[in-house]
Amino acid sequence: MTPASRPLGGRLKIRLEALGHGIFYLTLRLFGQLGAYLLLLPVIAAYAATSRKIGRKTAPYLSRRFPSAGRPGRWLAMIRNLTSFGQVLVDRAWLGIKDGDLRGEFIGYQQLEELVNRGRGVVLLTAHVGNWQTALARLDSLPTRVHALMRYDQEAAAKHYFDLRDGRRPFEIIDSEGPWGGMIEATAALQRGEVVTIMGDRLVKGSAVTVDLLGDPARIPEAAYFLAGSVGAPVVVMFAAKTGRKSYQLRVWDSWYPRWENREQRAEACRNSGARFAKNLQEYLDEYPHQWYNFYDFWQQ
Amino acid sequence: MEELKEKLKRILIDEIKIQGMTPADLKDDMPLFGDDGLGLDSLDAVELVVLVQKHFDVQIADMEEGKEAFASIASLANYIHQKKS
Numbered sequence: 500m501t502p503a504s505r506p507l508g509g510r511l512k513i514r515l516e517a518l519g520h521g522i523f524y525l526t527l528r529l530f531g532q533l534g535a536y537l538l539l540l541p542v543i544a545a546y547a548a549t550s551r552k553i554g555r556k557t558a559p560y561l562s563r564r565f566p567s568a569g570r571p572g573r574w575l576a577m578i579r580n581l582t583s584f585g586q587v588l589v590d591r592a593w594l595g596i597k598d599g600d601l602r603g604e605f606i607g608y609q610q611l612e613e614l615v616n617r618g619r620g621v622v623l624l625t626a627h628v629g630n631w632q633t634a635l636a637r638l639d640s641l642p643t644r645v646h647a648l649m650r651y652d653q654e655a656a657a658k659h660y661f662d663l664r665d666g667r668r669p670f671e672i673i674d675s676e677g678p679w680g681g682m683i684e685a686t687a688a689l690q691r692g693e694v695v696t697i698m699g700d701r702l703v704k705g706s707a708v709t710v711d712l713l714g715d716p717a718r719i720p721e722a723a724y725f726l727a728g729s730v731g732a733p734v735v736v737m738f739a740a741k742t743g744r745k746s747y748q749l750r751v752w753d754s755w756y757p758r759w760e761n762r763e764q765r766a767e768a769c770r771n772s773g774a775r776f777a778k779n780l781q782e783y784l785d786e787y788p789h790q791w792y793n794f795y796d797f798w799q800q
Numbered sequence: 801m802e803e804l805k806e807k808l809k810r811i812l813i814d815e816i817k818i819q820g821m822t823p824a825d826l827k828d829d830m831p832l833f834g835d836d837g838l839g840l841d842s843l844d845a846v847e848l849v850v851l852v853q854k855h856f857d858v859q860i861a862d863m864e865e866g867k868e869a870f871a872s873i874a875s876l877a878n879y880i881h882q883k884k885s
Contacts, residue, residue, distance in 0.1 A: 678863045679842040679845040679863060679866060682843070682845050683845055683846075683861075683862060684861070684863060686846045686850065687859060687860065687861040687862065690853060690859060705843075706843060721843075722843070725843050726846055729846045730846075730850055
């Protein structure tokens with residue numbers, strides 16, 4: 500659809516969004532990160548007060564993560580969730596525009612590096628939690644090439660972040676929309692001993708495993724475990740978290756080798772791997788309950 | 801080349817486990833992927849890349865090579881033959 504052929508409401512929405520972004524960028528340039536954080540507060544308050552849609556989008560997660568919270572408690576959790584997300588967006592723009600100084604610690608980097616140095620490739624599994632784009636940006640220190648299997652154009656937040664950095668990306672994109680879902684390139688990269696990062700939470704297409712997350716079954720992609728097990732690479736779970744106004748943490752939460760002797764064992768091995776990832780994700784959410792950024796009904800995907 | 805094709809058919813049946821078929825049922829020009837062929841999917845493509853590397857020490861590095869190699873059993877045999885010679 501060309502811009503001119505969009506309905507008036509759609510065009511207006513796009514212009515208002517562009518205006519909103521412009522105001523945030525101007526605030527960032529003039530008043531820095533803190534100024535933009537302050538601007539977030541009235542915007543989020545107004546959004547939360549007037550938009551029913553955002554309530555519907557956050558409810559599937561918040562009702563499971565805070566099951567005993569009453570209406571006010573759930574509303575507060577939504578505000579904290581949105582504020583946390585807004586701050587990550589601000590940080591990303593701030594890093595891109597001003598090369599802002601975020602202090603990061605990387606727990607488990609040595610373990611990750613050791614696995615990379617074994618030369619069997621590494622499937623680095625992460626999720627849409629915390630400031631995960633920052634995590635991807637830190638991977639340039641690994642002693643091998645890093646690839647990200649994703650629909651880059653659909654990952655608007657990541658695209659925005661890395662495009663702001665003059666297109667300097669610390670990883671190469673493998674387009675998951677390409678033929679065979681990018682799996683041939685991903686397999687070849689692992690065979691060369693390189694790293695392939697995959698978002699392990701969102702199921703866009705392809706085969707899935709059903710896991711328990713926050714007390715209910717959810718479907719997550721199977722491809723990462725299949726890929727790792729097929730080439731003999733380890734799966735490494737790494738999540739990022741914003742830990743302060745100017746600090747963040749990357750942590751390797753777990754690592755293992757999915758293994759199977761035959762096709763009969765394969766499905767079970769992938770299911771077990773999915774369950775292990777979900778357990779890691781739940782532990783992360785116990786620690787950082789407001790840094791979940793899948794704003795849709797994750798349990799219906 | 802015939803021997804190579806037969807070996808590939810055996811690998812497809814024994815290791816990819818195409819259901820209800822024997823090597824004799826597989827025609828040289830049968831597409832490997834898609835509903836009008838053997839119906840392999842993207843996860844099977846991973847296995848096939850790994851098996852080609854394991855049995856023939858040939859790497860299929862990207863989708864362009866994959867498109868060329870995975871069109872049919874005959875094209876995969878040709879691809880391996882070219883890479884080995």
